[in-house]
């Protein structure tokens with residue numbers, strides 16, 4: 073927690089340290105500007121500033137990233153440590169760039185890792201540059217050109233001490249809209265019947281916006297694959313008329329991990345299903361779907377590594393990670409958690425049964441590890457890894473219409489079986505224990 077004066081002091085110190093936290097000059101983008109609340113989605117898209125190209129010039133001590141824009145924007149830069157990242161905040165920009173544009177530049181001897189760009193919160197875009205070695209922001213500027221503008225980000229190599237002095241400390245709870253702050257909890261968007269008696273299923277498409285998740289060699293992004301799948305599943309569940317359905321994100325935007333579970337809990341979800349499709353470092357041979365449940369102890373090393381990787385999502389987007397407070401404490405909490413875990417495990421079993429014969433399963437299809445999105449103490453939760461984008465065969469299936477339809481169908485069946493096994497009044501959050 074920071075007081076306003078402390079924040080001001082920090083900002084002053086920060087500005088003195090020579091890092092740019094200044095709104096740089098911008099110029100009007102045309103009458104419609106980027107106000108999406110007044111126009112429809114299409115006209116908003118059309119009026120938005122677009123980034124149409126990016127070039128990177130990485131040398132030993134300096135690096136320059138240049139985004140070609142259709143008009144100028146205001147940009148603010150700041151640094152985060154552990155890992156070292158340069159964050160550049162912008163108004164919403166429509167990035168029309170190749171999906172693999174953010175790969176680390178070729179050649180050795182420079183300090184630039186990969187970089188990401190995308191929507192960070194409503195009407196806010198962000199560029200995050202991973203640093204291999206400490207560097208300070210020398211210049212962030214939009215320069216007018218004949219056809220629009222260029223956003224120039226210049227970085228200069230620095231010592232660790234200088235970097236540390238300049239990097240902002242975590243300010244997640246400041247509530248002042250400062251950099252590094254977690255975006256607001258997304259608005260709950262429900263679909264399907266409004267009947268409160270129907271079970272509420274929350275579908276959580278992994279990653280989004282600035283956090284692309286895993287990707288294949290030819291630029292297929294996990295965030296897109298899982299979003300397409302989640303939409304399909306949502307439509308299917310809605311059409312059945314048997315559930316209320318909610319998505320943690322309905323667009324390509326970043327949602328912090330804690331916000332995903334918070335939304336589910338606040339809405340009184342009966343089931344939380346997080347959808348992912350990751351890569352494995354150990355080669356392209358490993359295939360198949362895996363259903364994960366949450367646990368403090370991982371079943372195996374691979375699962376532990378995967379959970380660690382997934383738990384980095386906030387960091388990737390330039391948000392400082394915080395532990396979510398456990399809202400229920402005491403004996404009842406333990407009973408609730410245990411009960412929730414039992415339901416999560418039984419749903420994982422349902423999914424595996426439904427996938428058999430339709431969706432290829434990993435050789436150990438039910439695993440558990442400490443995924444942050446599976447930490448709701450009172451909502452049965454699973455994380456479904458649909459397959460591995462690191463396997464060419466899996467990747468081809470994951471993007472195919474036919475496979476997606478069959479897999480969503482199987483998941484729909486599993487959900488139906490799960491709820492038919494539970495009595496209508498039974499809920500993990502309010503389990504009655506017989507004496």
Ligand SMILES: [Zn+2]
Pocket residue numbers: 278279285286294348349350382
């Ligand atoms: Zn993922």
